[in-house]
Amino acid sequence: MKKNNRYTRLLALLVTLVSILSFAVPVLAQDDGARAYWNTRSGTQMFSFQYLSMNIGASGSVAFAPDKYIYPNSYIDANVFFGTWARHMTLFRRPSVLAVNVIGGSVNASVDASVPSEFLPPGMDPDLAFSQSSSGFADPSVQFVTNLFGTPRLISNVDMLNYEPTVSLDAAVMVAFPVGQYDNDKLINLGLNRWYGRVALPFKWHFGVFSPGYMSSFELTPSVWLFADNCDFMGKTLKNDPLFSLEAHLTHDFAPGLFGSLDMLYQQGFQSKMDTLEVGDKLDIGILGFTLNYSVTHNVMIRTEFTSNVFGDENLETSVGRLQFVYLWNKDNINAEKLMQGH
Amino acid sequence: MKNNPLTISFTALLLVGFAIGFTAADVAAQEGKRPNILLIVADDMGYSDMGCYGGEINTPVLDNLANSGVRYTNFYVSPTCSVTRSMLLSGTDNHVAGLGNMGELAAPNQVGQPGYEGALNERVASVAEILSDNGYHTYMAGKWHLGMKPNQIPHARGFERDFSTLVGGGSHFNNGWNIEWQIPKMPYTEDGRPVKKLPKNFYSSRTYTDKTLQFIEEGRADGKPFFAYMAYTAPHGPLQVPDEWLRRYKNRYDEGWDGIRHQRLARMQELGIVDKGANTADRAFFLPRSTGLAPAVRVASGRKMEIYAAMVEYMDDQIGRVFDYLKEIGEYDNTIVIFISDNGAEGNDLRGMMAGQPGTFGFLHAMNNFAENGHNSIGRKGTYAEYGPAWAQVSMTPFRLWKGQLAEGGTRSPLIVSGPGVKGAGGWNKEAVLHVMDIAPTVLELAGIQHPSTYKGREIAPVQGKSWVGMLEGKTQSPRTSADWLGWELFGNRAIRQGDWKISWLYEPFGSEDWQLFNLAEDLGEQYDLSDKFPEKRAELIALWDEYVKTNGVIIGARSPFEQASKALPNRVPEFDNYPPVRGMEAIPYQKLLEAMNK
Numbered sequence: 054m055k056k057n058n059r060y061t062r063l064l065a066l067l068v069t070l071v072s073i074l075s076f077a078v079p080v081l082a083q084d085d086g087a088r089a090y091w092n093t094r095s096g097t098q099m100f101s102f103q104y105l106s107m108n109i110g111a112s113g114s115v116a117f118a119p120d121k122y123i124y125p126n127s128y129i130d131a132n133v134f135f136g137t138w139a140r141h142m143t144l145f146r147r148p149s150v151l152a153v154n155v156i157g158g159s160v161n162a163s164v165d166a167s168v169p170s171e172f173l174p175p176g177m178d179p180d181l182a183f184s185q186s187s188s189g190f191a192d193p194s195v196q197f198v199t200n201l202f203g204t205p206r207l208i209s210n211v212d213m214l215n216y217e218p219t220v221s222l223d224a225a226v227m228v229a230f231p232v233g234q235y236d237n238d239k240l241i242n243l244g245l246n247r248w249y250g251r252v253a254l255p256f257k258w259h260f261g262v263f264s265p266g267y268m269s270s271f272e273l274t275p276s277v278w279l280f281a282d283n284c285d286f287m288g289k290t291l292k293n294d295p296l297f298s299l300e301a302h303l304t305h306d307f308a309p310g311l312f313g314s315l316d317m318l319y320q321q322g323f324q325s326k327m328d329t330l331e332v333g334d335k336l337d338i339g340i341l342g343f344t345l346n347y348s349v350t351h352n353v354m355i356r357t358e359f360t361s362n363v364f365g366d367e368n369l370e371t372s373v374g375r376l377q378f379v380y381l382w383n384k385d386n387i388n389a390e391k392l393m394q395g396h
Numbered sequence: 397m398k399n400n401p402l403t404i405s406f407t408a409l410l411l412v413g414f415a416i417g418f419t420a421a422d423v424a425a426q427e428g429k430r431p432n433i434l435l436i437v438a439d440d441m442g443y444s445d446m447g448c449y450g451g452e453i454n455t456p457v458l459d460n461l462a463n464s465g466v467r468y469t470n471f472y473v474s475p476t477c478s479v480t481r482s483m484l485l486s487g488t489d490n491h492v493a494g495l496g497n498m499g500e501l502a503a504p505n506q507v508g509q510p511g512y513e514g515a516l517n518e519r520v521a522s523v524a525e526i527l528s529d530n531g532y533h534t535y536m537a538g539k540w541h542l543g544m545k546p547n548q549i550p551h552a553r554g555f556e557r558d559f560s561t562l563v564g565g566g567s568h569f570n571n572g573w574n575i576e577w578q579i580p581k582m583p584y585t586e587d588g589r590p591v592k593k594l595p596k597n598f599y600s601s602r603t604y605t606d607k608t609l610q611f612i613e614e615g616r617a618d619g620k621p622f623f624a625y626m627a628y629t630a631p632h633g634p635l636q637v638p639d640e641w642l643r644r645y646k647n648r649y650d651e652g653w654d655g656i657r658h659q660r661l662a663r664m665q666e667l668g669i670v671d672k673g674a675n676t677a678d679r680a681f682f683l684p685r686s687t688g689l690a691p692a693v694r695v696a697s698g699r700k701m702e703i704y705a706a707m708v709e710y711m712d713d714q715i716g717r718v719f720d721y722l723k724e725i726g727e728y729d730n731t732i733v734i735f736i737s738d739n740g741a742e743g744n745d746l747r748g749m750m751a752g753q754p755g756t757f758g759f760l761h762a763m764n765n766f767a768e769n770g771h772n773s774i775g776r777k778g779t780y781a782e783y784g785p786a787w788a789q790v791s792m793t794p795f796r797l798w799k800g801q802l803a804e805g806g807t808r809s810p811l812i813v814s815g816p817g818v819k820g821a822g823g824w825n826k827e828a829v830l831h832v833m834d835i836a837p838t839v840l841e842l843a844g845i846q847h848p849s850t851y852k853g854r855e856i857a858p859v860q861g862k863s864w865v866g867m868l869e870g871k872t873q874s875p876r877t878s879a880d881w882l883g884w885e886l887f888g889n890r891a892i893r894q895g896d897w898k899i900s901w902l903y904e905p906f907g908s909e910d911w912q913l914f915n916l917a918e919d920l921g922e923q924y925d926l927s928d929k930f931p932e933k934r935a936e937l938i939a940l941w942d943e944y945v946k947t948n949g950v951i952i953g954a955r956s957p958f959e960q961a962s963k964a965l966p967n968r969v970p971e972f973d974n975y976p977p978v979r980g981m982e983a984i985p986y987q988k989l990l991e992a993m994n995k
Contacts, residue, residue: 210692214699214771215647264773389692 083373085274086358087302087314087344090223090255092204094213095143097383103135103375105158110370126165129241133158133191143206149199156233159188162241189234191243196227198255210389218259225253225276237285248281251298266309274300278323286327294324296336302344310348316360317341339364340371351390354379430531431816432731433623433839434722436715437484438708439477439539439565439632440799442741442791443808445708450664450793452648452656453705457716458812461733463822465814466868469669471830472893475799475806475886477564477738478541480832481627484738485542485553486520487836487847487859489883491948493520495542497886500564500576503953511949515543516553521851523836524554527623530845535611536560537604538627544583551588557615559586559607561600561629565746567765568629568636569777570598575634575750577761599638600629601707605714609721616725623839626718631707633746634766634780635700638710642775645705649698652686653786654679656701660793668824670920676794677805677921680743681905682965683786696771700783701790703775732815732842734835740806743788743798747780749957796922800957802889802900803922819870828874829893831882833861841865881937883944888956892937892944898922899937903958905965911938 083105109129139152165182203221207213233244253276261269278296297320304314317340324335342360349355356377362369445451448462474480474490482495490496491511497503499514506512516522524534536555541564542548550558566574566582572594574582584591586607595603608626615622649656657679664670679685686694715735722728751762766780774781788798788805795804811830814821840847841863850856862875881894889907891900896917903909912925913934927934944950 210690211650211695214692214695217643217772262773262776264770266768266770267773 083375084300084316084318084340084342084360085255086356086375086377087272087304087316087346088270088312090198090225090257090272090274091270092148092200092207092216092218092221093141093381094207094383094386095141095148096208096385097141097381099137099139099141099379099381101135101137101139101377101379103137103377105131105133105135106374107131107133108372112368127162128164129160129162131158131160133160141207143208144199146206147200148204148207149197152196152198154194154196156191156193156243157189158191158243159186160241160243161186164240185239185241187234187236187239187242189243190232192229192231192233192245192249194227194229194250196225198223198225203257210385213389217263218257220256220258223255223257225251225255225274227251227253235285237287245280245283246285247283249279251276251278253277253298261305266306268312269305270302272300272302272304274298276300280323289327292326292328294322294326294335296323297321304344312346314344314346315341316344316358318360319365321365334366337365338362338369338371340373342373352381352386354381429619429730430621430843432621432722432727433527433532433842434626434718434731434733435484435624435835435839436626436733436735437481437538437628438711438735438737439627439629440739440742441631441708441737441810442788442793443737443795443805443810444660444664444669444793445705445741445791446712446810448812449810450660450667450669451791452659452663453645453708455709455712457712457719458735461715461719461735461814462812465733465812465818465822466820467824468811468813468828468830469824469826470828471736471809471811471832472807472882472884473736473739473809473832474884475739475801475889477539477632479886480738481540481542482516482520483831483833483861484736484835485516485522485524485625486857487523487833487840487861488520488857489833489860489948491885491950492857492860493517496949496951497953498564499543501887501957503955505954506951509949509951512951513543515545515548518854519857521848521856522553523839524550524623524625525851526554526840526845526848527843528554528556530843531620532843533557533611533615533620533622534625535608535615535622536625536627537607537611538600538625539564539629539632540585540627549585549588551585555625557587557611559591559604560584560627565629565632565634567634567777568600570594570596571765571777572598573765575746575766577750577758580761580765601711601714602638604628605717608718612721612725612727616727621730621843623843626715628711628714630711631704633742633782635703635707635775635782636777636779637703637706637775639776641706641710642703644709645702647695647698647702648705649701649787650691650695652689652694652698653683653701653790654686657790657793660790664794669826670794674794675919675921675923677789677796678923680785680789680797683789686786697784697786699771699774700781701787703781704783704787704791706775730816732813732818732839734839735810735812736832736835737809740795740797740799740801740808741788741791742782743785743805744800745784746782794920797906800887801906802884802886802891802902803906804916804920807884807891813864813868818868825867825873828864828867829876829880829882829895830864830874831861833859834864834875835861837861837863838865838868881940883941883948885944885950885952887958888953889958890941890952892940894937894940897933897937899934899941903956904962906958906961911941913937 112126134157136155137152139150142149163184201222201224204218207216228250231247235242235244235246253274255274258271261267276298280293283291299319301317302314304312306312319339321337322335325333340360340362342358344358346354346356358375361372445453446455446458448459476498478498479490479495482490482493486493494513494515494517496512497506502512502514528534534555536550536558540550540560540562544562550560562583563574572581574580608624612622665672722731747762747766750758752758768779769781773779792798792805795808797803797805799806837859847859864875866872867875878895881892884891889902896915898914898916899911901911911934913927913930914922915926
């Protein structure tokens with residue numbers, strides 16, 4: 054890393070912090086969840102409300118000179134909600150899903166770093182420590198998923214009865230709109246102040262019996278996040294490399310209406326550049342967790358998930374707890390239940 | 397058939413034999429080698445399920461067997477399995493042999509009475525006992541259901557080798573759940589000893605076949621002929637089949653029972669099993685027409701029939717293994733094969749009957765072990781599905797009702813006989829009225845053995861069945877004359893058949909709880925009671941019934957599983973000509989039937 058002057062060095066430090074803090078932006082930090090890409094009947098609508106409690110402890114390393122490093126530390130505490138509406142549909146004879154996410158909440162971050170005075174601009178306190186908090190809405194996003202192969206159209210009751218998936222592959226595209234809370238004089242914000250999005254290829258392998266109480270699946274979702282530039286970062290332009298992500302779930306029904314999942318999320322990339330200056334380290338984090346999902350009724354589910362990073366960057370510690378309520382409805386399913394009463 | 401004492405050379409004998417029409421059994425006997433007997437019994441399989449009987453189920457092995465043997469259209473069994481098996485192995489009436497009623501369902505006034513032991517009793521000798529004492533190896537694999545006490549199990553009743561389940565039904569896999577809560581796990585015996593643990597890859601039809609092949613292989617060194625009783629438990633409920641066979645008939649039955657039944661009937665007419673003008677049974681009065689069902693309901697219902705069909709085909713495939721093996725060791729051409737089903741297809745809610753009311757042990761047992769019935773899970777280990785009366789009636793096309801009932805749908809079975817000396821390969825015999833009691837005397841005659849009057853120092857009942865050997869050899873069309881008659885009684889329902897005439901007494905709402913008279917030559921479906929038209933014939937047959945009761949010691953049960961049927965089912969509506977109309981299954985108008993019979 055080149056360091057042109059002391060001011061630039063300070064900015065580099067801040068960018069490193071921002072890189073770390075950006076991980077606290079919920080839409081990046083969480084996985085899609087187990088069975089998120091399972092197909093269901095066309096016309097089914099879903100409303101989901103999630104509450105996430107995130108705790109992230111991070112330490113960075115910034116080389117200010119040969120053998121001269123500083124180690125900024127940060128601690129982030131976020132309380133975030135996700136509201137999601139999704140509709141399953143058939144598009145070009147393929148099962149597809151359109152989903153809209155609205156995200157909000159609050160994030161509190163405390164940062165400290167001791168920087169040798171010779172590296173600081175004149176007048177700066179060498180003991181850099183501050184706390185910031187933000188609240189409001191993050192960047193909303195829209196996601197479209199369509200099946201590439203492995204899943205037939207699911208329109209009628211007959212389609213649903215005949216549905217016994219084995220392997221299937223979807224394509225998903227998500228776009229986030231930069232309208233979330235952003236304050237250009239804060240290091241921590243809920244919005245990223247730039248367009249970004251993701252392309253994913255969710256793969257599912259259903260094994261065992263595709264029947265309530267017996268279902269099992271292995272799910273693998275490779276994806277890449279792409280970020281436009283943030284042109285309003287302390288007078289500079291902040292750029293980030295793509296973030297590569299690999300999400301995996303091994304799910305199994307313990308009983309009808311109760312499934313569990315072992316979850317894994319690995320993310321790498323997101324190298325930051327300030328103007329043309331590469332700063333900080335790229336993200337390299339591996340998260341493991343587990344999920345329990347209970348169907349209270351045929352269309353109401355409660356889900357909990359806990360994750361923590363266990364491999365990758367040793368300077369990062371995360372723990373995320375999630376509580377989710379899901380409500381599904383489909384008028385044709387209601388009719389199907391009436392039809393099958395007594396059978 | 398007795399051994400021929402001729403001692404001329406085999407070549408010369410063959411030439412002479414061909415010239416004068418010796419049967420192959422004769423030839424084998426003259427070689428000093430009597431024929432092997434392979435008796436194959438399906439469990440609850442319907443009359444028209446096999447391809448060679450008009451069914452759409454793929455049964456290439458049995459179809460080939462039919463092409464090399466003879467199919468019979470008037471073969472009778474009892475309405476339930478243990479009752480049939482008692483007659484099959486004893487050659488006499490079930491009320492004599494100890495199964496006057498199924499042991500599980502004996503009425504209070506029947507318990508402890510002679511002929512109602514609920515097991516093959518000591519008044520009879522099993523065909524295996526007699527064959528075993530006369531130089532045959534005797535093997536059994538599959539369902540026994542003729543007693544569980546040490547002196548009642550297959551090994552004690554003449555089978556030198558066996559791998560048997562002693563009870564009536566349960567899981568087809570190695571979890572072994574019995575449908576009866578009193579004995580939660582199905583008891584199995586192997587060579588007379590309890591089986592402690594079923595093989596890991598146990599599946600009924602496969603394992604019974606494996607064991608049969610093992611027994612034959614291990615016993616063939618001494619050159620003695622064998623009698624192998626393969627009592628498959630397929631396709632008895634719970635409908636289960638190995639996973640790789642589950643979707644073999646996927647969506648084959650989505651169109652519903654009426655359409656499939658119509659197609660079967662058309663094929664049966666093409667095959668000549670059913671005359672084109674014959675009156676066939678209407679769909680049972682309480683069943684909806686399948687065309688009126690929502691598509692999803694038809695698919696859900698059809699899934700059960702898919703599994704049933706897969707079970708039948710799987711069994712057919714396993715029978716093929718036996719035939720292949722016999723050909724490999726050079727015994728197939730010296731083996732008489734008899735294939736039957738033990739009763740009509742299962743249209744009752746057996747699981748419901750066994751589970752009983754909530755709060756009982758039976759209900760708890762069913763909920764714990766047989767509750768899973770999901771659309772995609774049924775047919776697998778740990779599930780319980782039955783296909784119900786509508787599909788049972790398809791399996792019993794063109795007859796009325798199903799297992800348990802003394803209608804033709806409960807008592808007609810397919811019958812194929814093939815092997816050395818069986819004349820008329822590939823043909824049909826539609827004249828002979830045959831009964832499962834006939835098989836024991838037939839087997840004994842094929843083996844050249846007289847049925848004894850005593851066995852191990854005790855007098856035993858004579859056989860009531862009639863040997864088919866003359867018929868098989870083409871010397872007669874039937875072992876019975878038009879004066880011979882057959883009788884049945886089970887659960888209080890009763891029937892007599894003499895020639896084309898039949899009377900039956902069935903509990904309401906399936907019958908009138910009075911004698912009804914049918915002419916089966918015109919009315920295969922037993923749709924029109926001719927009692928008023930032919931009162932003398934009815935009286936004649938009732939007199940035969942009285943004789944049947946006296947001869948066999950029949951005790952009408954004080955209780956019956958059908959005694960509440962009229963309350964459980966909707967009222968039977970009066971039948972009108974062609975109403976309700978059913979696609980392809982229109983009844984012959986009553987007036988036309990009477991006109992035809994008066995001609």
